[in-house]
Amino acid sequence: MSIQDKIRKITVILYCVIILGLTVLFFVFPKEEFSQNENRYLAKFPELSRETYMSGEYMDALSEWFSDHFPMRDWFMGYKTAFEIATGRREIGGVYIAKDDYLIEGYATPVNTQRICDTFRKFYEKTDKSTVDTNLMLIPTAVTIYRDKLPALAPKADQTATAKEIYDRTGIPAIDCSGKLYEAAPSGQLYYRTDHHWTTFGAYQGYVAYCEAKDLIPVPLEDFSSQKVTEEFAGTLYSKVNDYHHVKDDIVVYTHPDDRLTVTYTDTGEVTDSLYNMEYLAEKDKYSLFLNNIHTLVEIENANAQSEDVLVLIKDSYANSMVPFLAHHYRKIYVFDTRYYKQGPSDFLAKHSEVTDVLILYNMNTLDNDSGIRGIY
Amino acid sequence: MVFSSIPFLFFFFPICFILYYAVPFSWKNGILLLFSLIFYTWGEPRYIVILLFATGVDYINGRLMERYGTDKKIRTVFLCSSVVINLSVLAFFKYADFIISTINMIFGTQIKPLGLSLPVGISFYTFQTMSYIIDLYRGTIQAEHSYPRYLTYVSMFPQLVAGPIVRFADVQKEIYARHIDGEEVRRGILRFMMGLFKKVLIANQVGALWEEISSLGAGQTSVATAWLGALSFTLQLYFDFSAYSDMAIGMGQMLGFHFNENFNYPLTAVSVTDFWRRWHISLSTWFRDYVYIPLGGNRRGIAKHLRNIAVVWFLTGLWHGASWNFVLWGVYYGILLALEKYVWGIRLEKLPGWLRHAYALFIIVFGFVIFAITDAGKLITYIGLLFGLKGNCAADSRCLWYLYNYGVELTAACVLACPVYPWIRRKSEQLKGGVGILVSGIGYMMGAALLLLSVAYLVNDTYNPFLYFRF
Numbered sequence: 001m002s003i004q005d006k007i008r009k010i011t012v013i014l015y016c017v018i019i020l021g022l023t024v025l026f027f028v029f030p031k032e033e034f035s036q037n038e039n040r041y042l043a044k045f046p047e048l049s050r051e052t053y054m055s056g057e058y059m060d061a062l063s064e065w066f067s068d069h070f071p072m073r074d075w076f077m078g079y080k081t082a083f084e085i086a087t088g089r090r091e092i093g094g095v096y097i098a099k100d101d102y103l104i105e106g107y108a109t110p111v112n113t114q115r116i117c118d119t120f121r122k123f124y125e126k127t128d129k130s131t132v133d134t135n136l137m138l139i140p141t142a143v144t145i146y147r148d149k150l151p152a153l154a155p156k157a158d159q160t161a162t163a164k165e166i167y168d169r170t171g172i173p174a175i176d177c178s179g180k181l182y183e184a185a186p187s188g189q190l191y192y193r194t195d196h197h198w199t200t201f202g203a204y205q206g207y208v209a210y211c212e213a214k215d216l217i218p219v220p221l222e223d224f225s226s227q228k229v230t231e232e233f234a235g236t237l238y239s240k241v242n243d244y245h246h247v248k249d250d251i252v253v254y255t256h257p258d259d260r261l262t263v264t265y266t267d268t269g270e271v272t273d274s275l276y277n278m279e280y281l282a283e284k285d286k287y288s289l290f291l292n293n294i295h296t297l298v299e300i301e302n303a304n305a306q307s308e309d310v311l312v313l314i315k316d317s318y319a320n321s322m323v324p325f326l327a328h329h330y331r332k333i334y335v336f337d338t339r340y341y342k343q344g345p346s347d348f349l350a351k352h353s354e355v356t357d358v359l360i361l362y363n364m365n366t367l368d369n370d371s372g373i374r375g376i377y
Numbered sequence: 378m379v380f381s382s383i384p385f386l387f388f389f390f391p392i393c394f395i396l397y398y399a400v401p402f403s404w405k406n407g408i409l410l411l412f413s414l415i416f417y418t419w420g421e422p423r424y425i426v427i428l429l430f431a432t433g434v435d436y437i438n439g440r441l442m443e444r445y446g447t448d449k450k451i452r453t454v455f456l457c458s459s460v461v462i463n464l465s466v467l468a469f470f471k472y473a474d475f476i477i478s479t480i481n482m483i484f485g486t487q488i489k490p491l492g493l494s495l496p497v498g499i500s501f502y503t504f505q506t507m508s509y510i511i512d513l514y515r516g517t518i519q520a521e522h523s524y525p526r527y528l529t530y531v532s533m534f535p536q537l538v539a540g541p542i543v544r545f546a547d548v549q550k551e552i553y554a555r556h557i558d559g560e561e562v563r564r565g566i567l568r569f570m571m572g573l574f575k576k577v578l579i580a581n582q583v584g585a586l587w588e589e590i591s592s593l594g595a596g597q598t599s600v601a602t603a604w605l606g607a608l609s610f611t612l613q614l615y616f617d618f619s620a621y622s623d624m625a626i627g628m629g630q631m632l633g634f635h636f637n638e639n640f641n642y643p644l645t646a647v648s649v650t651d652f653w654r655r656w657h658i659s660l661s662t663w664f665r666d667y668v669y670i671p672l673g674g675n676r677r678g679i680a681k682h683l684r685n686i687a688v689v690w691f692l693t694g695l696w697h698g699a700s701w702n703f704v705l706w707g708v709y710y711g712i713l714l715a716l717e718k719y720v721w722g723i724r725l726e727k728l729p730g731w732l733r734h735a736y737a738l739f740i741i742v743f744g745f746v747i748f749a750i751t752d753a754g755k756l757i758t759y760i761g762l763l764f765g766l767k768g769n770c771a772a773d774s775r776c777l778w779y780l781y782n783y784g785v786e787l788t789a790a791c792v793l794a795c796p797v798y799p800w801i802r803r804k805s806e807q808l809k810g811g812v813g814i815l816v817s818g819i820g821y822m823m824g825a826a827l828l829l830l831s832v833a834y835l836v837n838d839t840y841n842p843f844l845y846f847r848f
Contacts, residue, residue: 002806003813003814003817004805004806004808004813004817007814007817007818007820007821008563008567008817008821009563010821011567011821011825012563012566012567014821014824014825015566015567015570015824015825015828016566018825018828018829018832019386019387019390019391019828020391022387022832023387023388023391026387053422054422054423056420056421056422059419059420062384063382063383063384066383066384066387066388067383067835067836067838070383070836073836076829076832076833076836076837077833077836077837079829079830079833080830080833080834080836080837083830083833087784087785087786088781088782088784088785089782089783090781090782091782109594152781153774153775153777153778153781154778155597155774155775155778242837
């Protein structure tokens with residue numbers, strides 16, 4: 001037998017060892033219920049029934065279970081990413097591997113603009129414009145503000161045109177913060193490198209734009225006390241890309257020393273005095289610390305507020321890091337998550353005559369697929 | 378079940394082969410049949426009934442044909458019964474909605490489509506069982522007396538869902554007795570792995586590129602991007618399909634069977650005629666032996682020859698899917714083959730080699746655009762984009778962006794579409810001493826790395842289509 005033949009034999013044995021080894025490991029390794037990295041529950045072992053078997057559902061579920069609980073799953077995903085980046089791939093799962101260590105989510109061509117405009121417009125038409133001042137803020141994401149950081153040759157997608165279309169068609173007075181964001185870009189980090197949200201610094205720019213439009217005097221950033229709560233934030237884009245050597249983000253939170261807050265989570269009945277839940281720092285999805293992640297309706301009262309005004313906030317998670325700045329100006333803020341609040345904010349407004357302002361705030365990237373839009377009207 | 382999937386690779390595959398090798402020979406066909414049926418029922422348990430019915434019909438007709446062997450008329454009755462039933466089942470499940478929608482289109486009627494899902498592999502196994510009954514009628518093979526054995530032949534999992542179309546004559550002896558040789562098994566494993574790498578690391582990747590390009594708006598597609606898309610789809614289909622054949626042939630070898638080759642570097646063809654000698658060989662020889670030659674082939678004058686070409690290529694197109702674009706694709710090749718035969722074939726042969734390759738490649742790539750897009754409106758738009766008729770620019774940075782992102786996969790695909798790999802293997806096997814060890818050593822390290830990489834892609838399955846649900 002020649003050496004080549006022997007080496008070929010070794011290759012075949014190696015293949016068999018890899019396949020059989022992983023099969024054995026699959027059964028030996030303990031099964032996780034939750035993937036911290038992907039921030040989701042992994043598939044459960046499906047229950048066999050006649051119907052699920054005949055429809056093929058059972059086998060699909062079983063395949064998913066196999067793949068979700070595959071040994072060294074995270075390692076394999078990292079290996080794939082490392083290989084792809086090495087071969088020149090600069091977009092993985094819709095996320096650009098951008099300059100300055102930024103991961104930037106691409107902007108998919110919107111398909112629901114018509115429906116979103118209709119919903120916003122109907123809501124706005126129902127508000128009493130003599131007593132309530134309504135505004136719409138659509139926040140551009142990193143793919144627009146940081147377009148210079150996108151990899152060379154990357155196709156440019158236009159959020160601005162969609163935002164303008166929505167502003168025009170709904171007729172809701174617009175607050176466009178993109179100018180403020182561009183202006184502030186050289187002096188700080190507006191978006192997380194590893195997450196699809198804006199940083200608190202970015203949110204502050206949004207707040208300033210809001211104040212200017214509403215004739216409020218924005219509090220200078222220095223007047224807030226700032227606290228760096230983590231340097232280890234690996235956000236959603238990090239999990240999508242799975243480049244484990246990627247730099248992590250800091251999260252800085254701001255509080256105004258004069259504010260005396262009472263924060264009521266109406267769904268759980270929990271009452272606190274802080275807009276942050278630091279318990280989330282121990283978890284993967286640290287952005288959830290803002291406003292304690294997801295709640296149907298949060299009531300924020302400030303005993304030392306600058307005014308007696310009451311704000312209704314209809315929003316996505318981008319607003320969660322802007323609320324700490326807004327809280328200074330309002331006696332009370334009602335924060336809705338319309339994915340879960342089923343009664344409709346219009347009815348709420350009709351019953352609560354103390355409301356003076358309404359702000360609708362969404363980021364441009366997830367707006368098109370936001371399942372909460374239907375809940376607005 | 379799909380070969381390139383976690384459940385197949387890590388559960389079905391090892392368990393099946395360990396059992397297969399562990400049992401004595403008399404049990405091997407039983408194990409093979411059992412696992413083939415599990416394999417088939419994995420995705421769609423109901424349609425196993427059709428497989429059992431189709432094979433049952435051919436088995437019974439075969440036995441009857443054997444019993445009334447001497448009378449040609451009676452034999453013809455059994456042949457017809459078998460062929461009619463097979464084709465009716467195929468027509469009902471695969472073409473009913475196509476026929477309905479065509480009738481609705483022509484007559485403006487409102488007949489409701491049946492909405493049946495296509496039984497996996499039906500086009501492949503129908504052709505297999507028909508080859509059995511036709512060969513039996515012709516007297517080139519002996520009838521199979523055992524139904525389980527006949528079912529084992531048809532349902533054998535390596536070739537059940539995506540070919541090659543194995544004929545009974547080619548495996549009959551091996552069904553009865555086969556030698557399972559260590560060297561053959563090793564070759565089979567290597568061949569299977571090669572197929573796996575081709576499918577996961579190349580076909581799926583260039584396929585994702587085609588997916589991306591084909592979903593772009595007309596305004597975003599430059600001429601260069603459109604051609605890059607067409608090339609990506611061509612490479613995807615070739616690598617996907619030939620990878621399946623590699624995996625089938627490899628697993629066949631591991632089981633002790635020898636299936637015929639199905640692809641012979643079709644993208645390196647020098648003419649359309651040459652392409653069809655190299656592409657999906659088991660299908661084109663099937664049509665040649667069971668349709669084209671019985672109709673008279675090219676021996677009955679030009680008119681009959683042209684008719685035969687038209688029939689065969691209409692059917693070849695239709696076989697690939699129940700949609701008019703597939704028929705158009707078949708007719709496109711029929712016309713080109715006739716033209717090569719009667720108009721420019723001789724002149725073509727005098728051209729320099731590179732020009733003949735360019736000519737064939739252009740026809741192949743353009744042809745796969747017709748194959749890829751089932752919607753007529755979208756197809757016309759895409760063809761317009763290919764030739765800059767939609768006011769699109771010649772090239773843009775987006776095209777460069779795709780080249781940059783998929784450059785490695787595209788290059789690997791283009792290189793491996795040429796017979797480079799066998800050449801490297803031949804050369805490296807001739808190397809002696811230290812250099813030989815080094816080259817082979819690097820080869821096997823790479824193989825292991827590629828296997829782990831393929832697993833990584835499967836675990837993180839972003840894009841892993843099974844293209845033959847249409848066939």
